[in-house]
Amino acid sequence: MVNLPAPMEKRIPTVSADNFLRQLLLEQQQLTAVGEFSSWHEQQTMDHAAHYRALLPTSSPKSGEQLAFEVDLDACSGCKACVTACHNLNGLEEAETWRHVGMLLGISDASRPQQYVTTACHHCVEPGCLQGCPVQAYDKDPLTGIVRHLDDQCIGCQYCILMCPYEVPQYSAAKGIVRKCDMCRQRLEAGDAPACVAGCPNQAIRITIVSQQTARQRAQTSTFLAASPDPSLTIPTTIYRSAKLQNVADIQGELAGIVAANDTLPHIAHPHFPLVAMLVLTQMSVGTLLLERIFFAAGAIDARASLALLIVSAATGLVGGNAAALHLGKPFGAWRAWMGLRTSWLSREIVTLGPYGGLLGLAALLALLSFTTLASCLSSLALCVGIVGVISSAMIYVATGRDYWNASRTFPRFLGSTLGLGLGVATVVILASRNQPTLVALLALASLMVASVQAFSLNESRRRRQQYPSRSLERTALLLRNALSDAFQMQMSAIVCGGFLGPMILLLIATSSQESAMQQTPVFPIAVVSAVTLLLGNLLERMLYFQACTPAKMPGDDR
Template identity: 45%
Template sequence: MPSTLQRLPAIPASKKAAPHASAEVRTLIDDLIAEQKTLQTPIARYSDYHDTEPDLAPHYRTLIPLSKPGDGEQYAFEVSLDRCTGCKACVSACHSLNGLDDEEAWRDVGMIHGGRKTPGWQQTITTACHHCEDPGCMNGCPVGAYEKDSDTGIVRHLDDQCIGCSYCILKCPFDVPKYSKKRGIVRKCDMCHQRLAEGEAPACVQSCPTEAIRIVKVKTGTSAVAPDFLPGAPDPTITLPTTRYVGRDVPESAVAADRESLVPEHAHWPLVLMLMLTQAGVGMLTGGLGNVVTTILANVLFFAGMGASILHLGQPLKAWRFFLGLRTSWLSREILAFSMFAPIPMVLAALPFVPDFPYKDLITRVTTLSALPIGLIAVFTSVMIYHDTHRTSWRFRLTAGRFFGTVATFASLGNLLAHPSPLATLLFAIGVIAKLIPEVRIVHLALDRNAEWSSDLHTARIQWGPLRLIYDSRVLLAIAAIAFSLLNPWIALPLLLAAELFERQLFFQSVHAPKMPGSFGPKRAH
């Protein structure tokens, strides 16, 4: 059987001997190599097209609407999945045109795969801001640093208004807003609205070599979100994202490629200290009412926490405008509630040292009676801040148990310090153990190897894995606090503070933060 690589018919000897005779001897390999030279990648074809067509403005206008949205419409991204190659040209163009910092990106490229039912299926996903119909970032902002354009539907961030609290990052289920350390504020994609206003395509649209991204007009209201938004992405009913993913059917079993990655989230140390110390202060004050020492200690704890909260703001001098978000933002309500509570511990600490004067007893009685309800209201607003992010691990029952549990344990410790007795010691031990039980139950999930993936399982595996040392320290310190309370409750105080500090660190670092699909590698904490 002749070989497919057989040479062409031999040249006669007479012709072969001729010194100036020329004949081309080609093989199949030569033909294949020549054909390969005519094949181009999408990037190469894109480059050639730009070289041959110097003015491509008319072409790019085919990728954006020719008219502004009408009534009941807004602009939205449309992504053709069958065209996306994951080249990240859109990421690079967005970064370059918007002058982003080195570690800043407003558009990301991730991946989803078919899950257990269709393990061989996978798809790259390019994502940016979804310009939601009901934006979580805008609703959560305490200072009104977001606006949704009434004509185009584009959700814009107002940099000059931002205080850098990063609450919008927690509120957005798609991880869209990004914190800029250089500027101390949050920034995000604005769909290159200035280019659109002039009839030019956004950077990501114009740079995609396969034209996988375009701008379209979509209906608003109940039809703003596609019923099958994108399997493997966060729940679209939270904010009603408007991005359309078309061109390829995605299996219902599809999941984010980085779903199983066990990388701790940002610790948010100022928030760790703020939450733990303010709740400890509220508890110590209400548990040790009437005792000068515990009241002063409560002041130290509470105001240390309030001071730590300022460190979380990139632009703290602008925080006075918190009242702008009172209608929608739990963060604004928390600031108001703690501002109302702040004078109470100061007054209660100062009154014993103030000479008698008219209405002193009345003021003492009013501040004493108001300490507990206003303190609990303030802690409740803290609970709602995190519950309102729709992160499963921060759901109301678990978060309220942690936060009010801290208040209760320090209230029982304050009572023990002010009025030592076997009953007070028993109440303290019960409070600490009661707070530990839900935490241990969650982590117990990590021992079940057959458990289906869930946010709680993710939290359990992170605490049992990368954060195991912190988890063990939290439990051991809590038990040690109980043990030492039998000997000297003042020794139990620093042990309990350390235990609660680790508990609050676990609260932030082990949470499952919803986001758009990432790569197979570990995701980077913001």
């Protein structure tokens, strides 16, 4: 016999008004799921915070000490939970990451283990980003040693990315500024662990206190991490520990037979087109002005040719200087560039090349108005300022410490562009004003010599890459032979045609025994084509100067 349920009216209990109110009051006194979890956490029933706090120092850094990351490489499984935690808790953009995970591989001994490496900002003792920033948008906390970025001060010049050997700062095109890891400073102040520390399931990352003097000693002995940049550049403070990888502290990873997994996969760097235009055009302007001053002082040119050279120099200088503003994320803040004058070569370049165009433009205007003496004085002053600006431009890249941008490669290229392009412009102007075979021959001969220096510099750098190979230069050579081979061939062809072939033809014509050779031969079109071709070659050379630079990075950083 089946027992049927009672009718609905019989199953509903009779509830009085007092019982109903009492029941509602009891329900209001009960905690929600979130409230119960918070209560358990406060009562240490489920005390996960204790595990996180165990990964933090128990005291504050003393004088000469600072906070630093300590990574147990043996505990790192490469799961990238630290990357995800950092990305989510810091609200980063979709393609923005402040922490990376890579791998070290043993290539000389099969018994060497594979080792995952997690890396972020090293909060260096002498941070390159801080020293290179032209607007002082970085600050190193005197108490904790944390290097933090001041978003409201940044103008988005991206020079800090070049100055950092580890390329830690990342540019946000949407915001027009760079951003970087600050060790979750706010969480540390509240007694909580940084996102990466709390997110690691194996407790491979912790915050510790290090002595800055000890960090300097470690950097001098190159004891940091295999297959990573030279620590003496910025004195990183991150401590990597591993029992499996005996040579993990050997910076000469090649000698230890340890390389990064992505070591043979070079990426084409950003071309920085505004910087390419700025560098080439400003150097062309300074070279043209230099020759104008020399010819004017020697009485080799008349007032018409001098004025033409001044106008061309002022025009290229102003266009080049303004092109640099296109590289800034916040160009209206460029007026603050003087703030980093004491430490930043970029500040020195801006402070010199900025007034340079104005002085030269004013000199050209005064020359047009026949104020010859005053125009000559301003032109000489502009030349001095421009030369300092070109030197500062070269030092911007030499100061980064990158192998491909060292002084022996950078100065010959920048000097070659300055003199070579100036000679090309001067030849065109001289031929347009009047035919002077002797002066044209001297200009053509000088162009051949400068082009020879440029070609020798390129060949010398390639020969040294073969004779004294390093990881970064090997990757550069690999790019020039493969992905950038077409641009490299176009560059060499343009330099040969504009720097050798054109001047050689002009030299032969100018030194011809026939007096009418200059009038019967289209020397002016030849000079124009030669100058334009040489300009194209220098633009390509400067583009490859940026694209082919593949500095040593931390393992796993594929940017």
